[in-house]
Amino acid sequence: MVFWSNRRIARPELPRLRPRVAPTDLAKVDFTELVPEPVPFLGQAAYIQLEFFESLARSVATAPTLSAKEGLSRAAGGALRQHHALIAELRRLGAEPVEVMAPFAPAAERFRQASAGADWYELLLGIHVTSGMLDDYFSRLAEGLPGELATRVRAILAEDEASAGVLHDELFAAIEAEAEPGLADRLALWGRSLVGDTLLIARSALRASDSRDRGADVEPVFTELIAAHTRRMDALGLTA
């Protein structure tokens, strides 16, 4: 295992995942063609928000300060509202949410456990990185939902801007203050290790939506997700 710091010394030129297409190209991916099946799509998205809620609630319970607890409790409330709003959309479609979500539970729970990390900082970065990528992804995929549903679901998924701010701020403060020796290096490695599992969950949403054959079409979106991930890590002063 190689550790390096990107704050103390000049940032070395390391091989990095970079977007292979410019942002302007990405706009050309027509998500309306991917048309996810609304019911399983909403079921998976709803369950994933429930997992984010559980992770955030855990971060509240283990927060080192009351101020952090307070901010994270708002983020937890946000994830829960998103979960319940997606459940409401399922009911509107006449689906039974618990039944629809059930098939996604085992993978989503394994994913949550795998991204929970070894301590509070890793837990926070785990939520920041995975919810950042997946909310973006599900929001892009939701463009393919029929009619008004697309608009409503995208509005629901866009709601957690505030949460992202809280997670960023807590992590940034801890990294800046070197809350513990080697924290930035440890978190940089941890952040990188989360990407693979997150992309697997993202791909499973395509399968879940019966868009198995359209995987190739969304390749630029994965590239975009990784670019956004890199920006998110950069903003924390961490090498992605």
Add this chain to the structure above:
Amino acid sequence: MVFWSNRRIARPELPRLRPRVAPTDLAKVDFTELVPEPVPFLGQAAYIQLEFFESLARSVATAPTLSAKEGLSRAAGGALRQHHALIAELRRLGAEPVEVMAPFAPAAERFRQASAGADWYELLLGIHVTSGMLDDYFSRLAEGLPGELATRVRAILAEDEASAGVLHDELFAAIEAEAEPGLADRLALWGRSLVGDTLLIARSALRASDSRDRGADVEPVFTELIAAHTRRMDALGLTA
């Protein structure tokens, strides 16, 4: 330790905590005379709701079924809304919520841990019993807050009727189905053991509100809390 069942055999005549005054007498306690200091009162009430949220979030994470998880997540959202609504009242009074809540954190966290129980059923009963008693209590005490604040705070604290329903229903179903041998007896004992600690927290709210000398005035309210606790346990088929 003596176990008994109140479902299989005739309920034995055991010494029970009973209300010492009739409900009609209770209405005569004039809470406007107790006038809690609004800021510490709201701080303690807000922190206690945060603890209920943490306990409920834990019950979501450890729920044995997705359906239970779903219902409890709504209850957790309710506690969080109550917490944030009380925080909003503190801000409205120009107070810094984190500072105001801080002195109450250690006792409230010890209380949460003490009422968390040994498994999911005890966790649920712990929340049901303690939030049932304390929400009632803070709501009664809130009658002494000045003007419109009393009305708003009582409305906030009354919001968790739905949560109580979820907790009752999950517990009732498990007790009826004898989810495990001796569950009813174990929960009956557990429920009784929670009362003392809950009343201590209730009394500390008086001290927190500088109403130290008025302890005697609220004695009928403690009696009323215990009577409501008995009804809550009875509704579950448990001897209080």
